[in-house]
Amino acid sequence: MATLLAHVTVRPGAEARFEEIARELWERTHADEPAVRHYEYWRGSDSRTYYTLVSYPDHRSFISHQASDHHESAVHQLGDVVEHIRLEWLDPVEGASDLPPTAMQSAPPDADDLVRSHTDRYAAVIAAWWPARPIER
DSSP states (O other): OEEEEEEEEEOTTOHHHHHHHHHHHHHHHHHHOTTOSEEEEEEOSSTTEEEEEEEESSHHHHHHHHHSHHHHHHHHHHHHHEEEEEEEEOOOOTTSOSSOOOOOBOOOTTOOHHHHHHHHHTOOOOOTTSOOOOOBO
């Protein structure tokens, strides 16, 4: 499983455009990616703050999302409206979530350069206090 929470701050006045991009990404992700478990956008209580909850059955499925045509084209649009983003990997509490634990996977042997780059850039960070898990190959 790969689950993360993106903490997003948008540039002043960019809220409407960010929400437009988010709706487009949500629609394309749910239409084109059968593996997606959760992909949702939320407004925060502080102005210009948003959260994105993303969950895939494994890290490779998440990387496929990151490398998808619709996500790659949105990244350039998001760059114009996002002031700051922080990705936080999440791990479910057993018995209090129906999601499996977050685990890191290496890129498949036949991965292209974009997938390899995203695998390194978006490596799942397993917190030291979570139950230990090996990297899946």
